[in-house]
Structure formats: structure tokens, C-alpha cells
Amino acid sequence: MRLLSWNVNGIRACVKKSFLEAMRQVDADVICLQETKATPDQVREALAELQGYQIHCNSAARLGYSGTAILTREAPLQVQNDIGVPEHDQEGRVIAAEYRDFMLVTVYTPNSGDGLKRLSYRQHWDRDFLQYLQKLSQRKPLVVCGDLNVANTELDLARPKENYNKNPGFMQEEIDGINALLAADLVDSYRHLYPTARRYSWWSYRAGARERDVGWRIDYFLTSQALKARIRHADLLRHIEGSDHCPVLLELA
DSSP: OEEEEEEOSSHHHHHTTTHHHHHHHHOOSEEEEEOOOSOHHHHHHHTTTSOSOEEEEEOOSSTTSOOEEEEESSOOSEEEESOSOTTTTTSOOEEEEEOSSOEEEEEEOOOOOGGGTTHHHHHHHHHHHHHHHHHHHTTSOEEEEEEOOOOOSGGGBSOHHHHTTTSTTSOHHHHHHHHHHHHTTEEEHHHHHOTTOOOOSEEOSGGGHHHHTOEEOOEEEEEEGGGGGGEEEEEEOTTOOSSSBOOEEEEEO
């Protein structure tokens, strides 16, 4: 199975760029989107020309904010939105789709925000999301993908010393959050295959960061240990533009 995850930073804006042609070329079985910034009807309208996929959406109560979607060729056994915690379930950040031999979860993790105003909330989110995944994993192995809004190690951003414990995305509290996921039977698929690689999935729009490759790897595919032997390929598709993030890819045997 070929799976793709992409923070599109607004699906309607991304479709006006290269989204449709890029997705046809990648030819993924499942496409997971974050930060759609659209209602389900708006997502379906934007993707009307992309044939062959069921579309499942979760949108935020606040219009034009957050939102996730799963596009899938194979009909899931069931699809569920949100994690069952009212504090978190107003922003359309999670969709889970059950397949024959695994649960697929796409997530748009809250950013700690300018001035770290949401760092405390982010820590609550990380704990509750972990508990949610642990419950899901009792049913089937997991594939968890999306924008986790954290660089896990110094290899995952271009300027670690300048950012550590100073800026959102590389605070120790956030690193502790992703490490808790990895300690709970999950594997970073890209780092599993490429333990020393320095490649990124997000670049600031400022100062030509993408052209200079001053970026962060904050978009992931995590899998349960039980699926590790099936990880055939993982990649960051930097050549695909249309967002400040690039898509990330996972192929399972």
C-alpha cells in the first residue's frame, strides 16, 4: 500500500497550484491531508476532479482553520473523527480509518504558537492523543501520519542550537511528547530507513528558506512495531510544491 500525507496549508489554495497533477503522478492508494482550512463540502468541491477516491473529512468549528481529510481508494471498514475529548475535538484535527490489518490515523497536532502561548495546551494534547492511540492499538496495529509540529532530534531541523527551547516545534516539552509516542510501540518510518539523513518537510516562507533548504522535518509516518518489517519505502517529496510543507510518503509491503 502506498500512503501519502501532506499539510496542504489550505486545500482550496493548494488545488489552484499543482495539487491535482502531483497527486495523479504520485498515485497513492491513500492520501491524508492536514490543515485543509475548509468544510467537508468545500473539500469535496475542491477535489472534484481527482477521481477514484472516497473522501472523508473532519473540519474545525472555526471556519477556515485547521481540518483534516483522508482520500482512499479502498473503502475503510469504518471511519471515526476526533479523539473523544471535548477540549480537543473542536478543531477537526484527527481522523481514524480502519483497514483490514491496521488502523490509519491522520493528525494535525496543535502548534504551540507565537510566544509559546499554547505550549501548556499542547502538552495536554500530547498526553490525550497518546492515550487515544493506545486504545486504538488494542484493536489493530497503527499507522499514524501527519504534521506533528515537532522536530524530534537535531537531525530534523537545519538550526537546532538556535531553536532548542526557544521556538515552537523544538521545545523539550514537545520533544518529550513525540518521544512518548515512540516509546509506546511506534516507529518513525523515515528515520528507521535513514537513521542519519538530514532532510526536511517544512520551510518558512521567509528569507528564501526553501531555496536554501533551511527547514524542519515535522511531518511523519509512524507505525506500530508490528508493521516495521513491512516498511518498504519512506520519502519526503520536496519537489512537490503548493504548500510550505512537502508531502511525505510511506510504502508498506
